[in-house]
Amino acid sequence: MNKLIVSPSPHAHTQENVPRLMYGVIISMLPAFAVSIYFFGMGMIIVTAVSIFSCIAFEYLIQKYMLKVKPTHLDGSAFLTGLLLAFCLPANIPFWMIMIGAIVAIGIGKMTFGGLGNNIFNPALVGRVFLFVSFPAAMTSYPEPGQWLTYMDAVTGATPLGILKEGIGNHTATELVGQAPGYMDLFIGKMMGSAGEVAAIALLLGLGYMLVRRIITWHIPVSILGTVAVFTGFLWLINPQQFADPLFHLLTGGLMLGAIYMATDYVTSPMTKKGMLIYGVLIGILTVIIRILGAYPEGVQFAILIMNAFVPLLNKYFKPRRFGKEVQHG
Amino acid sequence: MSQIILYTIITLVAIGAVAAIILYLVAQKFKVYEDPRIDQVEEALPAANCGGCGFAGCRNFAEALVKSESFDDLFCPVGGNEVMGAVATILGREAVEQDEQVAVIRCNGTPEFRPRTNIYDGAGSCAVAHSLYTGEGGCPHGCLGEGDCVVVCDFDAIHMNPVTGLPEVIDDKCTACGACVTACPRDIIELRKKNKKDRKIFVSCINEEKGGVARKNCSVACIGCSKCFNVCPFDAITMNNNLAYIDPVKCRLCRKCVPECPTDAILEINFPPPRDKSKEKVETASETTDSGGTEKTNKNS
C-alpha cells in the first residue's frame, strides 16, 4: 500500500486557479483586441507584442537575477499586465517607449512591493502614467482609425475628449460633440484613442464574459459607470452648453477600459462588496472632476491610481456583514 | 528673471524659518523627560530586538533595567554576562551571572529510526500539523520537521537537515534567546548549559509513553528503563513518566550513562571519538541534537 496522505480539511478543491483566472481575463479581452486590430492594424499588433513580451521578460529577469527567487513569469499575471499596458497606449508609440513602460510597470509597479499580490497600484496603470507624464507628445498623438499597414508613421489626430477639452470656452459642448465621431462610431470604437480603449461594445462583451465566468463581480464596473453617468448627466441637465452629455462621457476615453479592466484588478481593489461600491463611486466622481476641471482631457487612470491608495483604508473600515448579531453575555 | 530667482529664494527661506520655529516650539511644549540612562543602556544591549529577555524589544528591556531594583529576573541571553556586566556598570548595580546556554533539539527521530508512515500535505507549519495529528512518523512527541523553529530564529542559528528531517542548531550562532523553544508546539527544544568545546550529553527524546509504545514509535526512544539513572554518579539523571532527563547543571559529562542506554537515546556530542561506534562521528560532524524531559527529581534510592 502507498503511504497515506494526511492534511487538514477540506480535502476538495475547486478547479479554479490563478493562471486560469488570469487567462480568463485575457480571453475576455480578445474581442476588444480584434476591434483594435481592425482599426489600427499593424501598429496594434506590434505594440501588443512588444508590451507583452517586455513585461514577461522583465518579470523573469528581475525575479531571476535581482530578487533571486523562482520566476513566476508564466502565471499569466505578467501577460495580463502587458496586454493591459498595450491597451492603454497609442498604437503608434515607438517600441522603446513601450519597453520603458513595461519595466516601470513590472519593476516599480509590481516587484518593488513584493510581486503579485502585494502591489498597491495597478502595474499597467503605473507604466501608462509614467509614459504619459514622461513623453506627453508621443502619448497624446493618437493614430486615426483605419490605417492597417502603418505603425509609427500613422496619421494622427485628437481624441474626442481632447477636442472637448481644447475647444471648451470658445465653442459650446454641443458643437464640440458634433465635431467628434457619431455615437455609433464611438460605440464600435471608430475613433482616436489608446489602442484597446476605443471599442465600448467589445469591452462590454468582455465584461459579460467575466461576469458569467465569475471572474469578477458587477460591483466595481457598474458603480464607476453609473456614477459617471449620473454625475455628468446632472451637469448636462444644468448647463448643456458647458458640459457634454453622459453618453458621450461613457463612450469616450479610457473609461470603459478603466472601469472594466483596470479598476477591477484583484490585487488593487477592495476586498468587500461595500468597499467595492464606495471605491467605484469615488473613482467615478474623481474621473469626472479631472475631465472637467483638470488640465488633462482624460482622468480615469489618475482616478483609479488615487483610489488604489485608499484601498487598504476601505478594507479596514468596510467589513462584510457578519452572520448574527453579537450576543450580550451578562 | 533674476527677480524670480530672488523671490523664490526668499519664499523658501521664509517657509523654512517659520517651519523651524514651529517645530522648535512644539518640541519644547511636548517634551517628555526620559532617564538618559535608558539610552545608555540601550546602547549597550545587542539591538537584536529578539524578545529573548521577555520584553518586546531592547528599548523596553532597557527601561525595565533602569527601573528595576535588582537584576534577579532580568537577563539578556543574547548579550550574556558581558553585556549584563556593562549594563550593571552604567546603572551602578550588581550583575547576576548566569550560565551560558544553547538550544538543543531533544528528538533523534530520523527516518532511519522512525520510519515515515504517511505524507503530510497540510500547511507548512508544525503548529498546524501538531493540532491535526501525530505526524509523518507517528510519534506523538517527535519532531514534525516543518521548521517553525527555523522561521522564528533571528540569528540564522537553526536549520533543517533535509536528510534527517530534523532541525540542527549552530552553537556558535545560537544566542539562547528561546524563540525556538516557544515556537515548538511539542516542546522538543530545550535551553541547556553550554559546556566547553560545545560538548553535550542529553537524552534525545521527550516521549513519555510506556516503553513498548515508545519503542514502537521510534527505535531510539527513551523507554524509561532507568539504567542511566542507576549508573549516574552525580545524581544528574531523573526519571519521570517513563522518561530519563539529564540535568545539564549537575551533569559532569562523565559519559557513563551513554553506553548503558539500550536504545541509544542518550547522545554524546563533540567528544573525541576514542572508543565507540563510528555512528558518533556522523553526528559530531553535522550538529547537535539534545534531549531531556520534564524535571522533578525522583528520589528513589
Place this chain on the structure above:
Amino acid sequence: MGLLTFSRGGIHPAENKISAGKKIEFAGLPEQVIIPVSQHLGAPSKVLVKKGDEVKTGQVIAESSGFVSTNIHSSVTGKVLKVDAFPDTSGYRKMAVQIQVEGDEWVEGADTGDELITSIEYTSEEIRDKILKAGIVGLGGATFPSHVKLTTPKGKKADHLLINGAECEPYLTADHALMLEKSRELAIGTKILMKGLGVDKAIIGIENNKPDAIRVMEEAVSGDPGISVQALQVKYPQGGEKQLIKAILNREVPSGGLPVDVGVVVFNVGTAYASYNAVQKNRPLIERVVTVTGKSVSNPSNFLVRIGTPASYIIEKAGGLPEDTAKVINGGPMMGKAVSNLDIPIVKGSSGILIIRKEESARDAVKPCIRCTKCVSVCPMGLEPYLLMAQAEKGMYEDLEKDKVMDCIECGSCSYTCPSSRPLLDYIRLGKAEVGKIMRSRKAV
C-alpha cells in the same frame, strides 16, 4: 413552498453521491472492537469495566461524568481485553475499551424487533433521561450530547425543532439512506424530540438533490400537522446548524450564541432515529449508518456499523482498499479528518469513510494571495478568511478575536475556493484554538 437556502456565501462542490440509493446493510461483527470513552463533546465518560469482564451488547461500560457528558455502551457481547489508550483519528492515544467479540446477546429490556411502536408514553423528563442513558449525541458530526440540547436553558424558550436532513457534504449518503428506509421511525423520533423539548412545530430540512427522501419523508409525516418537510436548494454548508436555521426560518443565531437564543433546536436525522430506538425500544446508541465510498471503491455502500468497529473492517466489506488510494478520510471531503491509520474505530460521530484517489487528493503549491475576494464572498459567516489567515500566521490574536474568528464554523469553503490554494482554514483553525485558549483564561480570572 419554494426551495429555500441560506443567503450569505456558500459553495457548490461536486456532489459525488456515489453510494446514493444503496440499501443500508448490516456490516457484521468484527473480531474486536475498540470503544473510546470520549466520543462526544464534553467530559470523557468514566470507565466502569476492567480487563476480563464479560459484557453484553448494550451494556453501559462507561458512564456520564458531568452534565455535558454521556454514557458509552458496549456494542457487542464479549470479554474486555484491555482498558488502555488507543490511537484515535488523529493518532494521539485516548482512553478506550477493547473488547473481544464473542456474540451479540443484548442486555435485558432491549427490544430488538422491527415492530413499529407509535404511541409515546413518556413525559419530557423521562424522554431526556432515556436519551442520556442511551448515550445519544449529535450524529451529524459535532457529537454534542443530545440530552443537553433538550434541556432548555433558563430564560430561553424554543418554539421550533429542526431535523437536519440536508447532508450537504459531498459523497456522504448515510442520512439519505436512513430517511429512505426508516422514515416512519424518524417521524416518531421527531415527535419524541418535540415532546422532550416541549415544542409543537418541527421542520425536516432536506436538500432537493434527494427528491426521493423528500417524498418518503413527506408521506411519513403526513398524519402530523406539527411536522413538515422543507425542500432546500443544494448549497454547501447548508447542514451547518446556523445555516440551516437561516435557510428554513430566516433567523440568525447571534455571534457567540446558541440556536436556542432564536428559539430553535436542531437535531440530525440520525439522532432522531437513535432517539426512537432509545425511547421506544430501549436500545442504546451502539450502531450507526456509515457510508463507505470513493471513486475507486468497488462496492460503495451504506453500512449499519457497530461503534468501535475498525475502519479497515468496513473498508474490506466495501471491496477493500483500492490500489490508487491516496487519502482515507473519516467523514466527508469538506470537514472530515484524514487518517494515517486504518485501524481507528468507528465512533458515534463517524458519518462516512471516504477513500480518495491520488489525483483528487494532493494540494497544489501555495501561491501568494491575489486578493481576489473569493474567500470573503463564499464565507457563510461573513468573515474575511484571507485576513484571519494572515493574522493567525503572525500571532495577532487580539485582532483575530475582533475580526470574529470564533464565529468560524470550519466549513472549509474558503480553502476550497482559493485560486492560490492557500491553506486558509489550516491557519484559521490554529488561530481559533489560540483565541479560544485566551478567552477561557480570561474567563477563569
